[in-house]
Amino acid sequence: MTGHHTLQETEQAIQRRLGDVPLRHDAMMAVSNIYRAAAAIRQHFESSVLRGADLTWTAFVVLWVVWIWDEMETRHVAEEAGISKGTLTGVVKTLEGRGLIERGSHATDGRLVLLRLTDKGQELMRGLFPAFNAEEAFVVERLSGDENRTLAQTLRSVVEHLEEAGDERREALRAESPFPPRRSGRRPRS
Amino acid sequence: MTGHHTLQETEQAIQRRLGDVPLRHDAMMAVSNIYRAAAAIRQHFESSVLRGADLTWTAFVVLWVVWIWDEMETRHVAEEAGISKGTLTGVVKTLEGRGLIERGSHATDGRLVLLRLTDKGQELMRGLFPAFNAEEAFVVERLSGDENRTLAQTLRSVVEHLEEAGDERREALRAESPFPPRRSGRRPRS
DNA sequence: AGAAGATCGTTTGGGCCCGCACGAGTTCGC
C-alpha cells in the first residue's frame, strides 16, 4: 500500500493470486487501512513527542489513564489502556523504576493494587500532554471537521461491534473447528 | 472508552484535569479511536482465525505479502508489512523454522535476500486467507457500503498525510528541542 | 585501481505483548 508498488499493481497481484475466490475487497481495504494508520500514528508519536520523554506509546497511555482518573485499580487501567493485565504488570514495573508511578493497596480488598502518579509523573504529564495533543491535531489536520467526526464515529461503531458480537463470533468459529493451544505461554508445573 | 466508565464520565474527568488548557477534543477522539479499533481488530483475528494456524498478526501479514508477490526482497517486505527490517529478520527466522518461508539470494546483488513461500506455506495461505477475509467482513459488517468506503478513504488520507508531512514535522520539532537518544538500542562497541 | 561512501540484512539491548498457570485473597453455599 505505502511501498514501492502502486495501489493498482497491488490489486492486480491480488487478483492474479486469488482470481477465482470471491473476495470482500472493501472490507479488506478498510481493515488494512485501520491497521496501517494506527501503526503510522504510533510511529510518528514515538519518534517525536514521546521520544523527548523516552516513553513508548503504551507507557504514555498508561500514564495518561492513571493521570486522568487520579487513582485506579490495575485491572481497569489495563482495560482502558487496551492491554492485558500481564503486560500492564511489566509496564508498571518500568514506570515505577523511573519514579513516575506508584502502587498502593486497597483499603478493604487485599487482592487489588491501586496505581497513582508520583509528583514527578504528574509534572511530566502536565508538560507532555499539550504537545501530545498538538500532534494528534497534526495527524488529522488534512481532514475537515465533518470527516474527522465521521471517522471517529465510524471507528467507534466498529469497536462497539467487536465488543458486542466478537465473543459470540469467536465462540461459533471455535465450535466449527476447535483451536489448538497457543504455542507460547506458561506451561503447567508438572 | 470501552471500560467501566462511560464516555461522558471520561470527558468530565479530562475536563477536571485539563479544564484550563485548550484541547483538540475532536482530534483526540479520532486518533484514540483509530488505535483502539486497530487493537480490537488484531485481538479478534489473533484469537480466532490466526489461532487455528498459531500465527501472530504480523507473521500472517508477512506471509500474505510474500504470497501475493511470489518472491520479494526483504526490505520491500518490511515496508509493505509496516515493520522495521530488524523485526522482519526475527519474524522470518520464526517462519523459516516452521517451514513456511524460504530465503534465497539475489542473482547479481549479494546484499539482497529474497523471500518466497514454501509449498507448505502456500498451502497454508490458500486455506487461511478466505477465513481471514471473512473476519474482515465481520469486522465492518455493521457499516453501510458508503461508510465502509469513506472510512477506508479517510484513513488512507491520514496515512498519506503522515508519509508526506511527517518527516518534515518531526524535523521541525527536533529543531525546537533536540531529542535525547533512546534509552534502549545497541551501544557502540568501545 | 582503489578508497570513500551508500545500502543491504543481521545483531544487540531494552521493552512491550499475550495467554495461561499460579498463589493470595474474597465471596458464596450450606
Add this chain to the structure above:
DNA sequence: GCGAACTCGTGCGGGCCCAAACGATCTTCT
C-alpha cells in the same frame, strides 16, 4: 464456620518491536 468457587495481580515462556551499530557488498569518484 468452612470449604468450594471465583477473582485479583504476578510469574513465565515464546514472540514481536524498534533504533542503532555493524560487517558484507555494491557504487561512485578520482
